[in-house]
């Protein structure tokens with residue numbers, strides 16, 4: 001029997017509709033329109049698509065956006081100067097620097113320069129520290145998207161064994177932190193997981209993933225997770241986005257794994273749309289912080 005399809009696209013639409021209402025109320029109460037500044041350096045095609053999607057989402061929820069498109073040979077100093085300007089601007093509430101940056105730029109330096117109250121990607125060490133202590137200011141977008149998919153489909157993480165494959169600062173590590181907390185913004189059922197964080201040095205990965213009630217793949221290798229690696233009935237969340245000759249493919253061998261899993265996200269149309277919706281949520285949070293209502 002095929003596992004339940006966890007439709008991220010439909011859920012993102014629902015969340016954006018809810019959010020649009022909150023944005024209208026915020027604008028009425030504060031005479032301020034939340035604004036996201038996106039910075040795109042170079043001409044990476046995938047980054048271009050991501051930024052376009054994010055700006056379109058802004059329009060959908062009545063958040064303003066501005067795009068700073070810089071050439072690939074932009075110096076680190078010029079980029080830091082732009083971030084400093086955006087930090088100071090009272091019109092800009094959230095700042096997003098699209099990754100990856102060109103090799104000659106120190107990504108950490110740039111991300112650390114973003115004001116923590118405008119850090120809508122939640123990459124700044126202050127925000128990561130707050131998250132680890134269970135008192136987040138912003139929730140990292142992709143991990144929060146994963147939490148939303150599970151929560152809104154009534155898949156509790158409490159007491160479950162969760163295997164996350166991939167320990168990046170953007171996905172695996174913060175997600176592990178969120179799922180292992182005592183509670184979360186979605187309540188204790190969206191927390192209290194027993195988390196195993198796997199990576200390329202994990203010994204006998206399949207024996208770990210086969211024990212997982214919830215399996216999250218954030219690896220960056222097409223169809224890496226096979227049916228044999230999945231516990232029958234498990235919820236499988238595929239974060240991977242891989243561009244192949246067959247189009248966009250996740251980290252999970254979808255057709256085969258769906259036959260074993262209890263529930264599964266597709267790629268595209270799974271975690272990706274939620275990531276963008278959570279960025280909108282964070283921009284509203286940033287605007288609230290800056291007008292002093294949070």
Ligand code: NDP
Pocket residue numbers: 142165166167168169170171172198199200201202205218219220221239240241242271272273275
């Ligand atoms: P990274 O490349 O930063 O991290 C990949 C992780 O996978 C690393 O921890 C690495 O281990 C681990 N890994 C690689 N190969 C193996 C292996 N053979 N066995 C076990 N673990 C392995 O990737 P990201 O976290 O940035 O992204 C992961 C995927 O998610 C990509 O496809 C990316 O495009 C996608 N993504 C999707 C988003 C969305 O919105 N849906 C947002 C962000 C990313 P080690 O640490 O040991 O090297």
